[in-house]
Amino acid sequence: MVNRKGKITDIVLLFPALFISISVVLIPSIQTIYNSLTSWNGFAAEKTFIGFANYLEIFEDRYFHIAIKNNIIWMLLFLTIPVCVGMGMALLLLQRKRSRNFLQMIFLVPYVLAPVVTAMIFKNIIYSPTSGLIHFLNELNVGLDLKNPLTSREFGIIAVAAVDMWHFWSYLMIIYLAALRQTPADQLEAARLDGANFPQLFFHIYLPNIKPTVHLMSIMIVIFSFLAFDYVNLMTQGGPAHYTELLATLAYTSAFSERKIGMASAYSVIMSVFGLIAAFFYTKASMKEERD
Template identity: 35%
Template sequence: MQSLYLSLTNWNGLSPEYDFIGLDNFKRAFTDPNFSGAILHNLIWVIIFLIVPTSSGLFLAVLLDKGIPGSTFFKSVIYLPMIFSYVIIGMIWNFIYEPRMGILNLFIRIMGQPDWNFAWLAQAKTALLAIIVEASWQHTGLCMVLYLAGLSGVRQDLLEAARIDGANPIQLFFHVVIPQLKNSTIVVISLTVINSLKNFDLVFITTKGGPFRSSEVLTTFMYKESFWNYQMGYGSAIASVLFFIVFIVVFFYFNSVMKEGNNE
């Protein structure tokens, strides 16, 4: 509530005095191209997050649920990034993306580009996508675990009945398994969207929103306006917008869960 109140003021974060300016900070935000750019980057992040970690997690869950040799080991390895802090994740991928000695550029040089020294995090056209790859690598393990939990509750009698009726594996997956993973999918999508919005740590550690704001997201934009530019009122307005977006996602999640509970 205090942040919402400060969003209606012109407080600079230091002075004991400030004026009430109403919705001016919100009007400024929605006419600020930097704010629009941050919103766009968050939207790109959400879209990619809903496709890559979610589908990868589902694929890995289905594969490992079959009990392939070493499945326990692979589950542990895939989930391992989730226990790392964002600082560790950032350090690992900074090494991978390093222009001269990084693993990624080294692999490209081995594949036939001997002079390749691309700075993935220092180029405006690749910085955002490079960070999203880092976050997707970490988030895939969570999606996999959630889908594994859902797969443990799939009714085997329905699968057997469908097999008797002549359903092939693809039909079984899309018409029998996927519908029974609805609850897991709701949880995965909700957590994926929330995690893609609260992505301050990884962005700030790797690029701080640069270069030239090409990887700026709402959280880093809010931080810079509040603590670098000393416009706490404006930063609080950005935080309020972010809170409203997350609140909508959480409301949708709980509403979906409650509906499923009532239907059962």
Template identity: 25%
Template sequence: MKAQAQQLRRFVWYRPSEPKESSLAWILILPCLLMIFGLAVYPIIYSFWLSLHHASLLSQVRTFNGFENYTEVLKSAEFWASMARTMYYVFVSLAVQIVIGISVAVVLNQDFKGRRFVRSVMLLPWAIPNIVNAVMWEWIYNASYGALNGLLMQLGITNEKISWLGSKFLALNMIVAADTWKMVPFYAILLLAGMQTIPKDLYESARIDGSDSWKSFFHITIPMLKPVLLVIMVLRTMQCFGVFDIIYILTKGGPANGTMTISYYVYFETFGNLNFGKGSAISFIVAIIILLISLVYIKLLRTEEA
């Protein structure tokens, strides 16, 4: 019996015809790894290689120039001007959209009739494709037949048509407004989900201690929403740095480069001036800046549990 048990044990543990579990796992995930490498890792490596070369579509010869593209970008006044516009766009968008998003989330967190319907309808702006949203706001802002001018004139607020995209400062803020209309549902849904995870006992205890609604909001709701706010701010900062489609449709970087944010500047250098090396260098500089800003967010919104 003992010999038979040893043979049975040897038969169970030794199966040369079947691959090991780890080998099978690698075989199963290999297609995904190849896809990730082909769509993400390889383009990043190739872009970094381009950033170290003088690479232009006008010339087939690509000469290695080290970090010359990086130093040229950092010395460029156009780069810093576009970066300043981008930082303004980021922080104004975040400030306005977070305030509106929290306000909408607070309303949707209340118990009222038709709440589910209102939540569903609120998601419609966010579901609209970016290009469709940009074209819609192009019609709204049109100085000749735009709906915004028509509404203001009907209400008697103004007697003349306003060129909403005709000046630098106004055009950039109008783009922020158009982006806010689309992105507020994104803020509201995430913040609403965060609010619903806050224990009701905290509000009841605060009410017993004499705290009113405003104090409970600032001392319970906001601190408990820090993890959600961190996710929102990091994601939206990356999106704002990469905003392109709405600027391309509405202003194409104008007037007088007044809305040329960093993403449009990268597009202009890469496909306008056909300087792929410089465009790649700008992209990596922007990636480092986004990383530093994200670290600042993490430092400011770090919770005690983290």
């Protein structure tokens, strides 16, 4: 009887989370997948089923290939630069016991700025060849002929990613610092007594201890990289000449400019697949860690 009561209580307690998951995750996901197989324009009463036509069109679209390449570049940049800078700064802050809190607050300023503010700062004050830092450097007359990096075929996407990385790195720093501070003191003390220097401490004590956090953040970065949208939309809208296109900007254009909700849904499904792959590897790695 007690067991039965307990089960009912468990079900009732589970219900709110289940209700939220079903209503805001599962049902919209199923709807999105179904929409991706239709030519729905977003407001027609009927949705015409067209099978995988949207996906075939997407795979043949040259701008899709540019977007995939850009999303991968975005992911690789985020998996390296902000991770290294965030980790490095976290290690430095770990040594600063008195000023740590103050410095954390200062470093977090870019993270708390609204994306539109950050984007405007970089567009107008850094990258602008007519009034920004680029203009200033060109005016020095030392042989520099710098262009607006946002218009570059090769560096456009890197220039936009740089803005997002400037905004994002301090968030990683805070997460890494919190994890580093959980490292057992006895392990550190024992290593120090054995004469370990700081690199040895990092690679043999700190890093193994914060490995789950590093894994988790890396997986999150992969997922976020395939969902990236706001900075590109704010700074270039995927242009010029589609050089800075991402999957999300293509989805947005399909949905709101071309009114192809079916196509936009197909882009969303493709974006989700990348996230699912990342989540799969994370789950697998977590299970392995638990077994170990």
